Amino acid sequence: MPDKASLILKQKRERLISSLKGNSQNFMIEHTGMLDNYFQTCYETSLVGPGIRIEKNPYAIIALGGYGRKEQCVHSDVDLLFLFEHTVPATAEALIQEMVYPLWDVGLDVGHATRSVEECAEISRTDIEAFTAHLDARFVCGMSPLYTRLMSHLRENIIHKQSADLISWLIQTNALRHKHFGDSAYLLEPNLKEGRGGLRDYHTIRWIAKIKSDIRTRRDLEYYGYFSSDEFLSLSRALTFIWHVRNHLHRLAGRKCDQLYTEYQPKLAKILDFHSTEGRSPVESMLGKIQGEMEFLNQQLRMFLYELSHDTGSHRKRGPNLRTRNPKLEIRKGAINFASSAAIPGAPLLLMQIFEECARFQLPLSAEAKRLVKEFQYLADESFISSKRVVKLFEKLLMSPPGVVNALDEMLSSGFLVRMLPDFKGIVHRVQYDDYHLFPVDKHSLHVVQTLKKFALPEDSSECQLCGRLYQELATPKWLLWAGLLHDIGKGGAGKDHSKRGAIIAAVLLAQKGYRRKDIETICFLIENHLFLIKLATRRDINDEETAVFCARKIKEVTRLKMLYLLTVADSISTGPKAWNEWTAALLRDFFLKVLNILEKGELASHEAVDTVEKKKEQVVYSANTQKAARELDALFNVMSPRYLLYSSAQDIVSHIQLYRQLNDGEFVWKVDETPEVGTRMVTICAKDRPGLFSRIAGVFTLNGLDILDAQIFTWRNNIALDLFHVKPPLDQLFEEEKWERAREHLQAALSGNLDLAQALKEKMEAYRMDKLRATERPHRVVIDNQSSSFFTIIEVFSRDFPGLLFGITDALFRCKLDVWVAKIATKVDQVVDVFYVRDFDGQKVDSADQVSAIQAVITDVLEGSQHKENAA
Amino acid sequence: MKKIEAVIKPFKLDDVKEALNEIGIQGMTISEVKGYGRQKGHKEIYRGAEYVVDFIPKIKIEVIVESSMVDQVVEKIRTSANTGKLGDGKIFVLPVEQVIRVRTGERGKDAI
Numbered sequence: 015m016p017d018k019a020s021l022i023l024k025q026k027r028e029r030l031i032s033s034l035k036g037n038s039q040n041f042m043i044e045h046t047g048m049l050d051n052y053f054q055t056c057y058e059t060s061l062v063g064p065g066i067r068i069e070k071n072p073y074a075i076i077a078l079g080g081y082g083r084k085e086q087c088v089h090s091d092v093d094l095l096f097l098f099e100h101t102v103p104a105t106a107e108a109l110i111q112e113m114v115y116p117l118w119d120v121g122l123d124v125g126h127a128t129r130s131v132e133e134c135a136e137i138s139r140t141d142i143e144a145f146t147a148h149l150d151a152r153f154v155c156g157m158s159p160l161y162t163r164l165m166s167h168l169r170e171n172i173i174h175k176q177s178a179d180l181i182s183w184l185i186q187t188n189a190l191r192h193k194h195f196g197d198s199a200y201l202l203e204p205n206l207k208e209g210r211g212g213l214r215d216y217h218t219i220r221w222i223a224k225i226k227s228d229i230r231t232r233r234d235l236e237y238y239g240y241f242s243s244d245e246f247l248s249l250s251r252a253l254t255f256i257w258h259v260r261n262h263l264h265r266l267a268g269r270k271c272d273q274l275y276t277e278y279q280p281k282l283a284k285i286l287d288f289h290s291t292e293g294r295s296p297v298e299s300m301l302g303k304i305q306g307e308m309e310f311l312n313q314q315l316r317m318f319l320y321e322l323s324h325d326t327g328s329h330r331k332r333g334p335n336l337r338t339r340n341p342k343l344e345i346r347k348g349a350i351n352f353a354s355s356a357a358i359p360g361a362p363l364l365l366m367q368i369f370e371e372c373a374r375f376q377l378p379l380s381a382e383a384k385r386l387v388k389e390f391q392y393l394a395d396e397s398f399i400s401s402k403r404v405v406k407l408f409e410k411l412l413m414s415p416p417g418v419v420n421a422l423d424e425m426l427s428s429g430f431l432v433r434m435l436p437d438f439k440g441i442v443h444r445v446q447y448d449d450y451h452l453f454p455v456d457k458h459s460l461h462v463v464q465t466l467k468k469f470a471l472p473e474d475s476s477e478c479q480l481c482g483r484l485y486q487e488l489a490t491p492k493w494l495l496w497a498g499l500l501h502d503i504g505k506g507g508a509g510k511d512h513s514k515r516g517a518i519i520a521a522v523l524l525a526q527k528g529y530r531r532k533d534i535e536t537i538c539f540l541i542e543n544h545l546f547l548i549k550l551a552t553r554r555d556i557n558d559e560e561t562a563v564f565c566a567r568k569i570k571e572v573t574r575l576k577m578l579y580l581l582t583v584a585d586s587i588s589t590g591p592k593a594w595n596e597w598t599a600a601l602l603r604d605f606f607l608k609v610l611n612i613l614e615k616g617e618l619a620s621h622e623a624v625d626t627v628e629k630k631k632e633q634v635v636y637s638a639n640t641q642k643a644a645r646e647l648d649a650l651f652n653v654m655s656p657r658y659l660l661y662s663s664a665q666d667i668v669s670h671i672q673l674y675r676q677l678n679d680g681e682f683v684w685k686v687d688e689t690p691e692v693g694t695r696m697v698t699i700c701a702k703d704r705p706g707l708f709s710r711i712a713g714v715f716t717l718n719g720l721d722i723l724d725a726q727i728f729t730w731r732n733n734i735a736l737d738l739f740h741v742k743p744p745l746d747q748l749f750e751e752e753k754w755e756r757a758r759e760h761l762q763a764a765l766s767g768n769l770d771l772a773q774a775l776k777e778k779m780e781a782y783r784m785d786k787l788r789a790t791e792r793p794h795r796v797v798i799d800n801q802s803s804s805f806f807t808i809i810e811v812f813s814r815d816f817p818g819l820l821f822g823i824t825d826a827l828f829r830c831k832l833d834v835w836v837a838k839i840a841t842k843v844d845q846v847v848d849v850f851y852v853r854d855f856d857g858q859k860v861d862s863a864d865q866v867s868a869i870q871a872v873i874t875d876v877l878e879g880s881q882h883k884e885n886a887a
Numbered sequence: 888m889k890k891i892e893a894v895i896k897p898f899k900l901d902d903v904k905e906a907l908n909e910i911g912i913q914g915m916t917i918s919e920v921k922g923y924g925r926q927k928g929h930k931e932i933y934r935g936a937e938y939v940v941d942f943i944p945k946i947k948i949e950v951i952v953e954s955s956m957v958d959q960v961v962e963k964i965r966t967s968a969n970t971g972k973l974g975d976g977k978i979f980v981l982p983v984e985q986v987i988r989v990r991t992g993e994r995g996k997d998a999i
Contacts, residue, residue: 479936480936483934483936553898555972557972557974597920598919601897604931604940607933804931856973857972
């Protein structure tokens, strides 16, 4: 009775599943056997069955799909075919009820079909799923001749007639599946069945071999020459492991589940007995192993298909015409081979040369060649891998243009890359357990190199346009590519800060390869700082000039910055969609251009600038008496602007700090010093910054007849303005003290709004206006520059000097609602060059055309207005 | 219940997150957004090619809280996201009709 049989099956399955461990192959065979037993019992004890036979329509029960291949995992579907000699009788329904329904009740997913032989043939012609299921058909019980008939029917009428079509159909379906399931081997949650390197890849191999050679078992793959004995062993090992994982995953999930979801990974790693090693968590070790086996499976499929396409000779015409430059290497069936393995021990350089040809011809190594490379890799000893010729060859590979076949990939998969760069070993199949890094570290590193090289190809998107341009501007991309290859090499070890560790490892490795110290420094700098730009761009205020200056000072050189940017972009692109999207791209590019601007101007971040500033800081700190004072100074350095630190002498900085300490809660403090020899006065003003401060000071000086020779203003980040005015001494030097005192009062009044400077000045000018008439009038000029700085609009005014000029201009700026951040006022005889770094009151550059022309007009008005007055006089 | 949406500067995300954790806010939704307000876009020029930033990258935070928490949360976001400069962002408070936890079907306060 099926009911009883199903209960027995249920118990047996439960026992089998609960004892699941060790060899999955045995499990699947036993599992399959249990199902077979069930159907055999059913067949014999069926109540409905005999009725059907009496009607002279014998039937057989056939296992399809995975059940047919005896690969029945814990919760795999049971694919079943009730095969009838003639048209399916009405009683088939009852038969299904009797045999299949009890299985549903015990929790098995049964997919069944009832067809006649004719119908099977018909559906196989149109439906690839049905066709492949039939390819795996296996007789379970019933009328065995029916099964034989079905199989020969399929073979004669379908397979023989259109085997080529069927194969290309299978290949296409497989490619589509890969596309749909992505690069599963590298996704964080690999799909063991459908993904790249999943079981379906193996099925595809098996189906094709079945079509071509009618193989019966997996072992036949070797007997029919599709795989070498070694390869077959590796294949079996990989499959057994994947099945093993799949069985446990099914049991853990309690259902058919082929995607290794993150939630199951820790438990699974524990069940499968993975431990923490070399800084890898158990999950990372497990994912690494899975990745490795799936990669292998996928490689076998690719190799299989590759050799297949050359057997039929239909796909590629290359081959006989191509000649390698080296007679010991040859191209056969579209892949590169050693002409004879005997030549290798005598000429170990061949082990490198074969990859060189691989890059040149864009052809893969044959399976045989890879095997030979592996076997002879002992020849690549220490002196070999650091010999000049080998290093040169490797460099050439590294720089070869990006193509379909990546020679570095071939090197990695044949194990030779690890031989060349022993430190690479630590990152092979190194999987990172997070949802950020999609690829294992070794693949990722090669991907970065490839991405970098692709920058050189013409592309459309604007991101790549900039990258392409920068890439081409490099004198040689060699150092950048080395850095790309090695940037994550530190991830092989345990602990944090892989960048720093990577730089140390790379330094040793590159020194062994005989590179010059200067070049090694460049590469190591890139490796150590490969996360620097992206961190700053996302974690600091990129609209603050400080951030850009800080970054520029660390990087110091334009070329280094460009390389670092390219490395950052390539690294992010190759990490995964979470690390790179349009948003991040915009942020990073914006920041990069700002830093680049600063470095290209060279003013604030050149080597000299950095040195000068550091020296000054030291000198200033040296002046501090106590530890506490030194600490306070350090804090103050952080608020001083880069320009201030660069352009003020250490001595001045010390005295400015003293002045700043006197300010307390006041509006401003000032200090007047006599400039020795010249007899002029230096006025240093420290004040709470506010819009219009500068113009008021300038106005007060003019009002008091103090001619301004030049001026500088700096703004600290704690809202303190430091203004330095170089002025002619008062005419009446007897009462100089009083004069300064009055000026101070004026400024106080002007700042508190009790003095209308504009009005006061106008009256004063009336009195003085015909003072200085000039014979020659040089034209004045106002230049507004929005390109030189990413953070300020720079206004340059060229004019001849006249009293009240500076007040006039700065007051005009104030009326345009502009804040002056930096100013350099210089007077040469009667010619004035004024430079102002301004922003609007919101802190933004003023770059709309309207604003620019408005400013131009207002300042011109000031210049011409005064001229007009003078001329009129 | 209210939904609080805040658009902030990207580099302030960690500060805001931390500040909200301090007052016991357990969950939030973050998105990378772009836009502009008074802080306009700008352009950078390299070798004659213009790279225009029309929309400035920002982070949007969404938090659902009980009405009684709104003032506290808004204040926390405001202080932690503040740099005193243009483009610090904005905070919006919106009414929320209902919250349902997908897993359990819990509603209202329990589902926050």
